[in-house]
Amino acid sequence: MDNSGNILISLINAHDISGYKELYHRYYKALVMHAEGIVGDILMAEDIVENVVVVLWNSNKTFDDIKSFEAYLYRAVHNMAMNELKHSAIVNSYEQNVMTSSHEAMDEYDEEYELQIVKLMEYVDELPERMREVINKSMQGMTAKQIAEHLKISVETVKTHKKRALKMLREAFCE
Amino acid sequence: MDVNKIIRTLYKKGDYQHKRKVYDSLDTDVAFERFSKRIGMENNANTGVTGKNVGGSIRFRPYRKYVAVAASLLLPAIIATAVLFSNNNKEEDMLANTMPGTSIAYIETSRGEVIPLDSASVNIREHGINASVANGELVMEGADEVEMTSIYIPRGGEYKLTLLDGTKVHLNSDSKLTFPSRFTGNSRDVELTGEAYFEVAHDEGKPFIVHLGNISVKQYGTRFNINAYTGKSKTITLVEGSIGVTSGNNECRLTPGRQACVSGDEMKVCNADVDAVMGWTEGMFKFDGENLSDIATTLSRWYNVDVCVDASLSNCCFTGSLSRESSLRDILEAICEITNTSISVNDNTIKIKK
Numbered sequence A: 001m002d003n004s005g006n007i008l009i010s011l012i013n014a015h016d017i018s019g020y021k022e023l024y025h026r027y028y029k030a031l032v033m034h035a036e037g038i039v040g041d042i043l044m045a046e047d048i049v050e051n052v053v054v055v056l057w058n059s060n061k062t063f064d065d066i067k068s069f070e071a072y073l074y075r076a077v078h079n080m081a082m083n084e085l086k087h088s089a090i091v092n093s094y095e096q097n098v099m100t101s102s103h104e105a106m107d108e109y110d111e112e113y114e115l116q117i118v119k120l121m122e123y124v125d126e127l128p129e130r131m132r133e134v135i136n137k138s139m140q141g142m143t144a145k146q147i148a149e150h151l152k153i154s155v156e157t158v159k160t161h162k163k164r165a166l167k168m169l170r171e172a173f174c175e
Numbered sequence B: 001m002d003v004n005k006i007i008r009t010l011y012k013k014g015d016y017q018h019k020r021k022v023y024d025s026l027d028t029d030v031a032f033e034r035f036s037k038r039i040g041m042e043n044n045a046n047t048g049v050t051g052k053n054v055g056g057s058i059r060f061r062p063y064r065k066y067v068a069v070a071a072s073l074l075l076p077a078i079i080a081t082a083v084l085f086s087n088n089n090k091e092e093d094m095l096a097n098t099m100p101g102t103s104i105a106y107i108e109t110s111r112g113e114v115i116p117l118d119s120a121s122v123n124i125r126e127h128g129i130n131a132s133v134a135n136g137e138l139v140m141e142g143a144d145e146v147e148m149t150s151i152y153i154p155r156g157g158e159y160k161l162t163l164l165d166g167t168k169v170h171l172n173s174d175s176k177l178t179f180p181s182r183f184t185g186n187s188r189d190v191e192l193t194g195e196a197y198f199e200v201a202h203d204e205g206k207p208f209i210v211h212l213g214n215i216s217v218k219q220y221g222t223r224f225n226i227n228a229y230t231g232k233s234k235t236i237t238l239v240e241g242s243i244g245v246t247s248g249n250n251e252c253r254l255t256p257g258r259q260a261c262v263s264g265d266e267m268k269v270c271n272a273d274v275d276a277v278m279g280w281t282e283g284m285f286k287f288d289g290e291n292l293s294d295i296a297t298t299l300s301r302w303y304n305v306d307v308c309v310d311a312s313l314s315n316c317c318f319t320g321s322l323s324r325e326s327s328l329r330d331i332l333e334a335i336c337e338i339t340n341t342s343i344s345v346n347d348n349t350i351k352i353k354k
Helices: A002-013 A017-041 A040-055 A065-093 A093-106 A110-125 A131-140 A146-150 A154-173 B001-012 B016-025 B028-045 B063-096 B274-282 B292-303 B328-339
Strands: B106-107 B114-117 B122-126 B129-134 B136-141 B146-152 B157-162 B170-172 B175-180 B188-199 B208-214 B215-219 B223-228 B234-242 B244-247 B249-254 B258-263 B266-271 B284-291 B304-311 B317-323 B342-346 B348-352
Touching: A002 A017, A002 A065, A002 B157, A017 A040, A017 A065, A017 A110, A017 B016, A017 B028, A040 A065, A040 B016, A040 B028, A065 A110, A110 A131, A110 A154, A110 B001, A110 B016, A110 B170, A110 B266, A131 B016, A146 A154, A146 B188, A154 B001, A154 B328, B016 B136, B028 B175, B106 B284, B146 B157, B170 B175, B208 B223, B215 B223, B223 B274, B223 B328, B249 B266, B274 B284, B284 B292, B284 B342, B292 B304, B292 B317, B317 B328
Parallel strands: B136 B157, B188 B208, B304 B348
Antiparallel strands: B106 B114, B106 B146, B122 B129, B129 B136, B146 B175, B157 B170, B170 B188, B175 B188, B188 B223, B208 B215, B215 B244, B223 B234, B234 B258, B244 B249, B258 B266, B284 B317, B342 B348
16 A cells, blocks of 8 residues: 555656556545535536646655645645635625635645545445345434435345445545 | 444534535436546646646656556456455345245155145155144144154254154254154164254163164153254264163263263263353354354254355354244344454355355
8 A cells, every 4th residue: 555655656756647647546536526615516526626736736846755645635625625715705795795614614625534544435436236235224214224215225125235345445545 | 444433423513415426426427427527638738748747757757666566556456346246136035035945844754755745734644644733833633544754854854843752852954853753662763864963762771762863862761952064073962861872882870961972983972061052052053162054054954055264264163042933144144243254145155264
């Protein structure tokens, strides 16, 4: 894991397109999610992330390690999203109050959050079908009973699936 | 950060559904293509290379080495994912269509006629047989002539029957019991292959003898289980009463809770895990440190599919109780989870592997 991070950093520092491909695979979804959380629009969030990566490509910036690289990406996406927000807030002054209040709350953020969510969703997608259905529904807030009715299986089975799925997710995260 | 905390945060924020929607709507490959096109266009517009990077670090880097390293990292992951997903559907189909065993049996008369039995109630008064079927149980009734009858349980089946002397027999999958329609002579002789549980009706003057090829099990009124599938050592487990086991020149007497294992000419007597042995008669698989390949054989018989185990797992054991009413998928999931193994499905054969 560490090693692949170092390779990614050398590729990025070497301005190598394959490094950017890896950047997309690792961080694109997490970064878009973060931007989307601020601007509330998926397409705009995608544009923001793309712009950040283009700016990076056009710069001579190099990184010492994966942590500072991640921090840079998050900070850049965050700032650009905030700028977009301010911009659209001026365009649409009606929303300004709402925006500024959320703006302040948004300035504190957890870099890891979206990355972890993306990881979680990747792992969820790898679960066996039934467990996946159960855990998806459960995380959407459905109770075991509702899930059981929905999937036409017993409540006990739902609980077993959920328990096993969480165990598998925990193991996947520990790796 | 551990998964519990993330899940808790997601719950608290009520975020999951929304994040899921965003996540599912994104296509990383498409996005990367868009990015490549864009920097390609930008590079063209800026006469090949963007201003800042002229003479900089982009042109003569040893790409090939890096690309090879990157590819070696990415490729196995991509292939593994592809294999996983392409297999998944077939596996799901196969596993989803595999049902646990039910009450099925065939009666074979001495004249070679075969009568299928299911759980429906019928009376059989033909081919020299006088019997009735109720609730998936066959009850033999009085007969004038002495005819040898066999009851055969296919893979994926089980059946209970009561012999004319009142002895109850519960037959497991892939088993066969041959018995006379009426017990004459000085003993009650039946022949078994496969697995069966006996509750012998007491008759002091007429011992009940189960023949397993050249092994015989003799008792007077008792409860015991016999596991005597072909190509395997045969085990006779006594639950209650007293039995004698004879194999060639060896003879031993079992007390309750003891088990005789007969393999070829050898006979060993040891303490039995009666609970595990009797599990199947109560609708359970009870495995107690059992070898995966033996478990696979048991599952093959009950689910009527071929389950095999990769040779590298020959020493792998599993302990646990599972319902025989569970789907094969649930059973395999449980076993794989605990033994840290996985499943592949090929031409209707399920393989447990690392």
